[in-house]
Amino acid sequence: MADPQLVEKIMENYKKNLPKKIFDELKEKLISLNASEDQLNKIIEEVYREYLNSLIEPGEAVGTVAAQSVGEPGTQMTLRTFHYAGVREFNVTLGLPRLIEIVDARRTPSTPTMIIRLDEEHKYSLEKAKEVASKIERITIENIAKSIEYDMINSSFIIEIDEEIAHDKGIDLEYVAKVLGRLKVGNVEIEGNKIIVHCETTSIDKIKRLREKILDLRLKGVKGIKRVLVQKEGDEYVIYTDGSNLAGVLQIKGIDPYKVYTNNIFEIAEVLGIEAARAAIIREAYQVLDQQGLDVDIRHVMLIADLMTMTGRIRQIGRHGVSGEKSSVLARAAFEVTVKHLLEAAAHGEEDALEGVTENVIVGQSIPLGTGIIELLMHFPRRGG
Template identity: 55%
Template sequence: MRLSEKEISEKLESVNLPLSIKEALRAGLQGQQVTEVQFNEIISTVESDYEHSRVEPCEAVGVVAAQSIGEPGTQMTMRTFHYAGVAEINVTLGLPRLIEIVDARKIPSTPTMTIRLNQDYAHDRDLAREVAWAIESSSILHLGSIATDLAEMNVLIELNPGALEQRKITATEVADKLKEETGLAVALKENLLVMAPEEPSYRELLQLVEKIKRISLKGVEGIKRVVIRKEGDEYILYTEGSSIKKVMQFDGVDPAKIKTNSINEIGEVLGIEAARNAIINEATDTLREQGLSVDVRHIMLVADIMTVDGEVKQIGRHGVSGEKASVLARAAFEVTVNHILDAAIRGDVDDLKGVTENVIVGQPIQLGTGDVKLVANKR
C-alpha cells in the first residue's frame, strides 16, 4: 500500500534525525510512490549513513579541521580576479583571501558588493543604470574639471551639464555641498564655481584642491565604482567598495539579496549568525574557485570558534589563540616569553586539558584512548 504525503510527513516527525535531513527526505519523497516497507528501508539506510558520518567521542576535531583546511591551502595560488566590464573591478582570491577571512580583517583588501535589484528594475537596463549612478560616489572629477587661477588665488570648477543631468544633481546642490564640507564661500556663475582659500597662499590653494577632489557629492561614500552585468535575463550590480547598510535603503535594491565580502560589516549590520554564515560561504567559495574540496564541517568548526563569543574574532594571537585558557597553549603560538612571564607574575595555573599543552609536557592528550580512564576493583 502506497503512503500518502501526509503519512510520510507524520512518520518523518517521529524519526530521530536532524531537521535538515528530515526536510531533505520530505523534499526527495514528494510525489514519489513509496510503500511502508520501502519507506522503512530508506529511513534505515539514511540513519545508518548518518551514524557513520557522525564524529566519534574523543575525536580530535580541531586537529583534523586544521589539517583539512591547511593542506589544500598549500596548493592555493596568489592571484587577483578581474571582473570584465566598462570599468574592471579587482577581487582578491586564493590564499590571500583565505588569510583575510581567518584573520577577520576589519576591511578586506578589495571590498566589493553584489547587488540584486527588485523585479521592476532587474530587467530594465536604464533603471538599473539609474540605481548604479545613485549608489556610486560622485566626486567633482565625475561632474567636471578643476583648475587653479594663480593670479586671483582661486579654485575654478567647471561643471559639465551632461554629467550633472546623468547623475541627477544640480550646480546649486554641488555648490551647497562644497560650502557645507569646506566651510568656504562658493560663487556660482552658471556652470562655473569659484572658491578661494582662507589664506591667499599657493600651499593653501593646493590643499583646497585636494580637499575638493576627496569630497563625495552624491551617492555612498566609499563606493568608488559600480559595474552593471547582465546574468541570464536580469541586471546585477557589482561595486568596488562596500556599505551594505546604506545601499539597502536605495529604491530598486532588493535588501534580501545583497552580498558583501566584508565579514565584519555583515556582523555589525545583520548580526553574528549572518557573520558566521558569511565566513562559511566565503571560505567555501574561495576554496571551490581554486578547484579544492574541503568538507563544510571543518569550515563550520572554524566559523563557530570565530563567532562563539558574539563577535567576529580572528584566529591569531589577538583573537582565538591569544585567549586560550592554557598558558602553554598561548605560549606555543606566539610571543612565548611574554605569555610565560605574565602567567608567572599572576600565578596562573595550567590545567593541561588541551592537546598542545599535554604534548609540551610529554604526557598523553585527553582525546581518543587518552581520555579513557579505567577503574579496577581490588580483590
C-alpha cells in the same frame, strides 16, 4: 507505491532524530517504493543506524582535521597566488590571499565589492537599473571638474566643471554650488561653467588641505562606493560595485535590501549580526576554495566560522584571536611569541590546569582526545551498601 500516510506514521518517531534533509529524502524514496509496512520499518531502522554510525565520535579531533583539510589544499593554492579574476573590469582578490584575509578577520578586505540585486520594478530594465546605479556610485568634485585653480589675488578657488560629464552624471552647477556652500568656507559664485569659492584664509597649509577637501567632496552616491557596473544576469540586471558600504546602500530606493551582498564581513556583522557574519564567512571561504577547484568539505569551513564567531564578535584565527585567547599558558607559548607569554605568566603567577591538548603534549601526559577525553572516577561504595 507505499501509502504516504503509512510512511508518515512510521517515520513520526524519527522526525526529531534525523536531520531534515535526510528525513525528507528518505520519506520521498519510501513513498515511491513498493514495500510492506514491515519492510519500511526495517529500511528506516537501517537508515537511522547508518546515520548514527556516520556521526562524529566524541573526542574526535575535528579541529585538527579541519585545519589539515583546509591547509593542505591551501599549499596548492600558493603557487597560483595573487591572481586576480575580474568581474569584467573589476579586480577581486582570490585564492590564498583572500583566504588569509578571511581567517585573519581583516577589518576591510583588500578589494571590497558588493553585489546588489534590484527590486521588481527596477531589475528588468537596463534604464532603470542604471538609474539606481547612479544613485549608488559616489561622485566627487574631482570626478566632474576639468581643473581646479587657486587665485592668489582674490584668495579664491576656481573650479572649472566639465559640463558634459556633469550632465551625464545628472548633476547641475547650482547643485555643486549648494554642496560647496555647505562646506562653510566662504561665498560661492557661479560664472559660466566655473564655480568660484572665496575663502578667508591665506595660510598655504590650510589652502592645500582645503583643496583636497573640495576635490573629495561627495556630490551624490554612497560613501565608499568607487565604481559601479550594471551587468545582466539571466533576465535581470545586477549591480556590481567597487568599494563597499552595506549600511549606506540599504538606504537606497530601488534595490532589494534582502539580497544585498558584500564581501566585507565586518560590515555584515555590524548591520546584520554575528549569525549573518558566520554565514558570510562560510560563503566567502568556501567560494575561494571552490573557485580554485579544491574539493573541501563545507563542514570544515563551518567549524572555522563557528570558532571565529563564538564570542559574539569576529575573532581571527591566530595570535590576536582564537589562539591568543586560550586559557593555557603553555598552549599560547607553543603557538607564537613564546617568551612573552612565559614571562608574563611567570610575572602574574599564572597556573595551567593542563586541560588542553598542547599542554599535555608538552608535559608528556596522555592528551584529552579520542579515548583520552574520558576521565574515570572511582566510585567508592558507601559502608553498608
